[in-house]
Amino acid sequence: MVRRGVGSLANIDLNLLVILRELLREQNVTRAAQRVGVTQPAASAALARLRRHFGDDLLERTRSGFVLSPLGERLAAEIEPVYLSLEHLFSPEPEFHPEDTEREFTILTNDYVLAAFGEQLSRTLHAAAPRARLSVKVAKGELPADLPETLREIDAIISAPKSAFKVDEIRGQELFRDHWSCVVAADNPVGEAPRLADLERMPWVIPNHPDDGYPASSPLAPVLAQLSTQPQVAVRVDSYQATPYFVAGTDRVAVMQQRLAGQFADRADLRVLPYPGDAPPIVEVLWWHRKNTDERTHTWLRTLLAKAAAGLA
The missing domain is CATH 1.10.10.10 (Winged helix-like DNA-binding domain superfamily/Winged helix DNA-binding domain)
Structure with a gap:
């Protein structure tokens, strides 16, 4: 019956x-x-x-x-x-062996994360799964409008927290943190310990700034919020890594992620200085679609990404 x-x-x-x-x-x-x-x-x-x-x-x-x-x-x-x-x-998972897999993993992030984290990720993935393939998509400016749908089609996004990620379909875990530094030309008269007032009078180079205003979505929003006046933006560039090239030989300043700024510290025409404010740290988060939370291969990938990020310390 x-x-x-x-x-x-x-x-x-x-x-x-x-x-x-x-x-x-x-x-x-x-x-x-x-x-x-x-x-x-x-x-x-x-x-x-x-x-x-x-x-x-x-x-x-x-x-x-x-x-x-x-x-x-x-x-x-x-x-x-x-x-x-x-x-x-109805989609039973085959047994997963990292050392044998030829699966391609797809990650969307920006060029700062690649500069800070890309080599460590590459080395860690190659050591654990030498035959696996990696597709890295570099976001310029804004992330895709439909983040849940994007995460249905790729494995992960690495990005700072944004309100668009606060939906039920998306899960996240912190990967690593960074802090702010200032980059100026070597002959810039500003001292070795600049003040916020110094930054306010200097022209700025700003990466990935959405428009001529100062929206909360700007990557530099926490820094800009500490200034008593809006800075003069001399250069807007859709790349974090390209930012120092528009500082060298000028009176401009760029407020940059410390891990990225440090990669330019050995250039004779630039100086990397401490940021004078108390802006909160930069937090980079690994985001994925909740459908992948219990999937074995994806669980392995998240563990590997966390291991790679731990190596940054």
Whole structure:
């Protein structure tokens, strides 16, 4: 005798779960069809079947487009963990041996993290998994708008904390910390221990600054917040590593990450000086999609990244 719950599940086409998830996320039949890789009529037919099953419209048409019905809102809140559990259930993991794997791991980060952490990561990965491949995508300026979707497609993002990461689909752990330094030309008359007032009167080179204003999203926002006046920005450059090249031979200053600034300390035309303020430390975090939290290969990768970061000390 088949119990009622099992019988109900046996009568459901679980392929509908895939289209239901995208319909609830996109609230648009055409976009949901594109996400799943089916035609728009096929997605419409699936929506009709789902409406019959639930006895509810799920998506209700308004003047400005579709919105979720109350039941649709409830299902949208509940479907993600169900979908991830089924995805994991029907995708059994093969046994993982780091020394033999040829898997390609994909990480998105910026050029500062690569300068501070890239070599240590490369050495640690090569020692543990010499046949593994690494794809490093370098972000310039802003990160992708849809971070959960980006993390569905790649293994990890390494970035300072941002409000966009504070969503239920994303998990994170701190990798390493850094502090601020000042970089000036060797003949700049500023002393070896500059004051904030000195920085306020000097023209600045600022990396990855979103626009001419001073939004909270700027990488230098904690530093800029300590100044009594907005600095004169002489150069904006979409690269952390390129910043010192626009300081040499000028009266400009750049406030940079200490690990990166130290790589220019042996240049005769530059000086690396202590930052005079008490801005909070720079924290770089490893971010991943929650669907990978218990996946063995990904757990291994996170452990390896943490080991590489520990080597920075």
